Amino acid sequence: MQITSRFTIAVHVIACIDYFKDDYKVTSGFLAKSTGVNPVIIRGVLSQLKEAGIVNVRQGASGIALAKPLGEISFYDIYEAVDSVKDDGLFRFHENPSEECPVGRNIHAAADSRLMQVQRAMEDEMKRIRVSDVADDIRSRIQAQEA
Numbered sequence: 144m145q146i147t148s149r150f151t152i153a154v155h156v157i158a159c160i161d162y163f164k165d166d167y168k169v170t171s172g173f174l175a176k177s178t179g180v181n182p183v184i185i186r187g188v189l190s191q192l193k194e195a196g197i198v199n200v201r202q203g204a205s206g207i208a209l210a211k212p213l214g215e216i217s218f219y220d221i222y223e224a225v226d227s228v229k230d231d232g233l234f235r236f237h238e239n240p241s242e243e244c245p246v247g248r249n250i251h252a253a254a255d256s257r258l259m260q261v262q263r264a265m266e267d268e269m270k271r272i273r274v275s276d277v278a279d280d281i282r283s284r285i286q287a288q289e290a
Contacts (some may be wrong), residue, residue: 146233149225153188157221158278160198161213168206188225195224213275222269233262238250 159177160169169172171189175182192198198215199208209216210265236255240247 146222146226148192149184149188150222151182152184153192153221153225154218154274154277156185156188156192157197157209157213157216157274158281160209161274161278162281164208169208170206174207191225192221197221197224213278214273217270217275218272218274219266219269220267221274224225232259233265234258239253 155178156174159174163173169186171182174189175185178185189198189200190259193200193210196210197220199210201207236251236258240250242248
């Protein structure tokens with residue numbers, strides 16, 4: 144599979160931007176501390192999210208902000224922004240199955256369409272899940288911990 148940790152880092156970053164937007168200037172350094180990830184990686188993820196129209200990144204006093212409401216950002220939007228696998232597909236097949244072996248000779252024809260079916264199902268589900276679902280759960284958990 145080709146989904147990297149950049150996806151979960153991006154979800155964390157977006158949830159963090161939303162949670163702290165009224166209390167702190169959210170910067171890549173701030174997000175690096177929250178995620179436990181090197182600031183260079185955070186800046187790369189932010190660049191991809193900015194290019195996708197998910198965040199606004201401004202130098203100076205305003206810091207980083209969401210470009211649209213959380214309820215309009217799906218897991219699929221993030222996946223597309225930071226982990227797009229359109230060209231190769233989600234599943235990477237081993238490159239040189241033996242043409243001399245009857246299984247090796249036919250494995251792509253037998254499995255490729257099924258693997259694409261799995262990828263499409265996953266992507267369809269990702270389109271239904273919103274980052275607001277995660278953010279709401281985080282807020283509920285924080286409130287429960289503070290009670």
